[in-house]
Amino acid sequence: MGRNNRSRKRRDEMNKIKKVRYEAKELIRLKKTLGLIDAEGNEIMKDISEVAQVKTSKEIKREAKSKEEQELIYEHQESLEKGEPVALVNENTGVEHVFNSKTLKDQYGNYPAWFKKKKTAKRLRKKQHAQKKNFKQAWTTVNVPL
Template sequence: MGRQNRSRKRRDEMNKIKKARYDAKELIRLKKTLGLLDADGKEIKMEIGEVAEIKTAKEIKRAAKTKEEQELMYEHQEKMEKGQKIVRVNEKTGVEHVFNSKTLKDQFGNYPEWFKRKKTAKRLRKKQHAQKKNFKQAWTTVNVPL
């Protein structure tokens, strides 16, 4: 047999009353955090511009777009930079190694002994993930006639 609707109706009514009471308390708490209420609990009349910074959707999109452009420009500059050459002589073998400061590899393609493989792999994974995320294929970005 099914449940009785009577108890459910009562429960819903009580929940509505409880929700109204909690909403009022929450509104007071939010106003206190924003500084719209003084110590006595009286409202301070302020303009919204003084409390919070108002931005339109266009402004937010424009700001995000400029931030993305700056990041892409920074990545592009990093790719263009070749890095400085650092010369070190191995004490054990006496061989001279010329390290690139950007890639940290020497002329033989080896990393220095203090550089760990796991860290290198982790760094490369992060770099490749970032490149995949920003990758856009030419035929998808250009308007292709149907």
């Protein structure tokens, strides 16, 4: 039931040689498509920074993280702001509803008719996430998740 490793080793060696050869060809093809070399193989441009902006994965992750942190800070600041009361009269019943501009609830705790439940739930999830991210214990200097 044992397999012959000898042929596998030979195959691996040949594949390594092929890989080196194909990588060189692929690099030349890539440079041609980017316009770094012409059809004969002469270099046109020496700096790739003129063609594309080169970033490492760490830089991209750092930018994404900072953007997310800014959004959370904005959400937190928004949650601290108080809403203004806005009075509306229902045309059908004649009852006056005083809505809060931030929470969109009236004095009875109801949302307006045009406000959807899914949208409300999504908004509340975002708000709670922002509050959890910015939560700090008085006795620690590190964020403690809830």
